[in-house]
Amino acid sequence: MGLTEFTRDDPIFTDESVLRDSYRPQELLERDKELGEYQSALQPIINGAPPKNIFLYGQTGVGKTVATRLVLKRLINDQENYDDLDIQVVELNCKSASSSYQVSVDLVNKFRDAESMISSTGYPATRVYQMLWDHLNHLDATHVLIVLDEIDSIGSDDDILYQLPRANDNENVQDCWVGVIGISNDFTFRDNLSARVKDSLCEEEIHFPPYDAGQLRTILQQRASKAFRDDVLSDDVIPLCSAFAAQESGSARQALKLIYKAGDLARSREEERVEEHHVRDARTLIEKGKVQDELESLPIQSQLTLYSLLQLEVEGETPCKRAEIYDRYQVVAQIVDADVVSDRTIHDRISQLRLKGFVEHDERNDGIRGGSYYQYSLDVRPEIVEDALRQSSRVAELFD
């Protein structure tokens, strides 16, 4: 039939970009308490006093980044009313920075144009800090706020989170006040911050809790009214998306993704309305996609371990002990002609699978003689694991 003409006729969406992650909403719903805390933490700045350092934490998709953008936009706007203030904001997403050193290099480069940027090798850390202090001292500002989003990616090397909040106290920066806003969705990172960092960075801690179904409904309603055509959503779509997301994560991002996918499915099936079954199918597809992505990145030994557990699960033998998984694993590894690794290694593979959310365990206790041990089962629906494992060329043959 060849190509047909592209014509504009979307029966479902008026503006689907509103549902994408890159969309920046103009207001934050259902977060009045947190916004209040955020504004009071920033209040000293408007009063002309030194800023407080702020640590913002909460699970993924609960509005930390959006809230920060909106609050700072407001702050920058309202400072116009005061002649003696000049507040500047430096925003850095640390996602791809794996150390304090990398973050300090990235910050230096925020102040430089393309030709004079520095590379992330070749300068000693103290030299990079010095460059950063020089830039800050030369800013013609009263206050500079440094936002370090997704700061957990620096891991245990948290020196920058000591250096920046202390920049004034340690007299590295004297010409303007420096305030730091650190943002993280990793609770272990927060708990493991060194004592000196906790003291300096966490002057104000603001927690963003997960959303409940009612809050997600409000958020989805507002977004859906912009994204979808009138009357294409059946009444149960928003409540169902909200309920699924609330139950699984409390993440607005997840809820938005679900309703977007549901709409997308209805559109691709050329249906006029988005119904409950589209939401259910969308949920399965998203779950599959996630499992698929994760599985593809797993080494073959982990895939074989997961396959062994899948078999046991299908046979109704779970929860089972590690030894049972290992017995099964030895057989399947031989069938696909893979190295048979030790029980200890498989133990590590199981732990990894557990961290990734494929496997769950619970502790059993057989009294004084038996001691305590773990029993394992799948934490993802078996059909989904099977589908994903079938994509792996080496494991696929096991299913035949």
Ligand SMILES: Nc1ncnc2c1ncn2[C@@H]1O[C@H](COP(=O)(O)OP(=O)(O)OP(=O)(O)O)[C@@H](O)[C@H]1O
């Ligand atoms: N209260 C809200 N009102 C409207 N939209 C929201 C709200 N909270 C979150 N969102 C939307 O949900 C998505 C995720 O929000 P955001 O990026 O702020 O999450 P986050 O807490 O920074 O997550 P992460 O830890 O993964 O970075 C965005 O698309 C945002 O527009």
Ligand SMILES: [Mg+2]
């Ligand atoms: Mg964020």
